[in-house]
Amino acid sequence: MTVFFPQHTASSFDRAPKLPCVDDLVASFRPTEPLICLRPATLVAAAEDFVAAFPGQTMYAVKCNPDPIVLRALWDGGVRHFDCASIAEVELIRGMFPNAGIYFMHPIKARPAIADAYRLHDVRCFVFDSAVELEKILGETGDAGDLDLVVRLALPPLGAVSDLSAKFGAPHDEAVALLRAARPHALRLGVSFHVGSQCLDPLAWRRAIALAGAAIAEAGVAVDVLDIGGGFPVPYPGMEPPPLGAFMAEIDAGVEALNLPMRPHLWAEPGRALVAAGVSVVVQVQGRRGNALYINDGVFGSLSDAGPPGFRYPVRLMRPTEASLQNFACWGPTCDSNDFMRGPFVLPGDAHDGDWVEIGQLGAYSTALRTRFNGFDRARVVEVRDGKIAGTE
Numbered sequence: 001m002t003v004f005f006p007q008h009t010a011s012s013f014d015r016a017p018k019l020p021c022v023d024d025l026v027a028s029f030r031p032t033e034p035l036i037c038l039r040p041a042t043l044v045a046a047a048e049d050f051v052a053a054f055p056g057q058t059m060y061a062v063k064c065n066p067d068p069i070v071l072r073a074l075w076d077g078g079v080r081h082f083d084c085a086s087i088a089e090v091e092l093i094r095g096m097f098p099n100a101g102i103y104f105m106h107p108i109k110a111r112p113a114i115a116d117a118y119r120l121h122d123v124r125c126f127v128f129d130s131a132v133e134l135e136k137i138l139g140e141t142g143d144a145g146d147l148d149l150v151v152r153l154a155l156p157p158l159g160a161v162s163d164l165s166a167k168f169g170a171p172h173d174e175a176v177a178l179l180r181a182a183r184p185h186a187l188r189l190g191v192s193f194h195v196g197s198q199c200l201d202p203l204a205w206r207r208a209i210a211l212a213g214a215a216i217a218e219a220g221v222a223v224d225v226l227d228i229g230g231g232f233p234v235p236y237p238g239m240e241p242p243p244l245g246a247f248m249a250e251i252d253a254g255v256e257a258l259n260l261p262m263r264p265h266l267w268a269e270p271g272r273a274l275v276a277a278g279v280s281v282v283v284q285v286q287g288r289r290g291n292a293l294y295i296n297d298g299v300f301g302s303l304s305d306a307g308p309p310g311f312r313y314p315v316r317l318m319r320p321t322e323a324s325l326q327n328f329a330c331w332g333p334t335c336d337s338n339d340f341m342r343g344p345f346v347l348p349g350d351a352h353d354g355d356w357v358e359i360g361q362l363g364a365y366s367t368a369l370r371t372r373f374n375g376f377d378r379a380r381v382v383e384v385r386d387g388k389i390a391g392t393e
Contacts, residue, residue, distance in 0.1 A: 047077025056266025064271030150190035160196025190225030209254030279363035298332015360389030
């Protein structure tokens with residue numbers, strides 16, 4: 001990717017007024033490749049809001065968007081802890097933020113990754129969901145006495161748009177046994193779970209906390225940390241979540257209902273909630289067939305969630321028009337017929353070849369999932385001063 005503007009050294013918020021706006025960039029460069037627009041001020045504000053609202057430790061899920069400009073903006077917004085799922089993510093964060101808290105939250109890790117994280121990068125927190133993984137962690141760290149060990153609890157489906165209950169997590173009885181097995185080796189012992197990505201129901205967290213509490217009670221050991229995971233939702237067209245405060249209220253009520261001898265430290269792993277609104281992509285229409293637009297980005301690029309997952313996004317045609325709105329589907333630029341996004345993308349009915357369209361709410365799992373398939377990976381990255389695109393409030 002080509003970066004028009006260098007990574008900043010001052011705070012993102014302070015720099016924002018000096019950055020260009022999206023419309024001026026398109027008018028100047030008339031891009032024929034996708035233009036990825038990063039909004040540092042929006043990212044800073046989202047981080048500040050979440051950190052202020054959550055009554056515990058906020059750990060950004062790096063996998064959601066590992067762009068260094070994004071990470072720097074979140075740091076400027078008060079995020080000091082990072083949920084990493086690979087040794088590459090650990091290395092990235094430690095290289096950027098020498099004093100950051102890093103947490104290896106993937107439940108199944110390569111042995112060298114555990115050893116390198118512990119010995120080279122000062123990582124002391126590891127998640128596991130099996131006795132084999134606990135043995136790996138203890139073996140590769142020399143059964144160190146300074147470990148935070150966190151048991152990942154399996155959950156039933158709780159209504160998230162992207163359910164994550166199938167791949168990871170120990171069932172109740174196994175979680176109980178793992179808590180008992182890990183307690184003698186842990187400086188701090190924790191329980192974690194994940195309700196699923198883009199979970200619209202605040203009650204999902206209360207139900208999950210109750211299940212975690214049942215495992216803690218049966219294990220009969222002191223638990224220091226309750227990690228409530230991520231999944232906090234953001235608005236998309238046709239998908240309006242409750243306000244963040246509603247989720248925090250249910251989390252607080254759920255923890256209080258556990259009636260534990262000591263209230264555990266709370267951790268959260270937000271990803272989408274911090275970065276979704278901070279990125280958009282400007283695409284160019286390269287053809288039209290009926291109500292289908294052929295654009296120069298797609299499911300193999302920044303728009304993977306617009307494919308089979310069926311996410312809708314706020315969009316705007318970047319020229320004046322008085323045409324009435326209509327629903328469009330979009331085809332991406334590759335020769336693969338799976339490169340299709342049913343939308344609907346609601347745009348003026350006179351959209352045509354050569355038009356530019358800005359697609360918003362793309363900070364989460366978009367640029368991070370871009371591929372080089374068919375050679376269509378020539379997107380340019382810019383920082384802009386614009387706020388959220390309309391429709392994401």
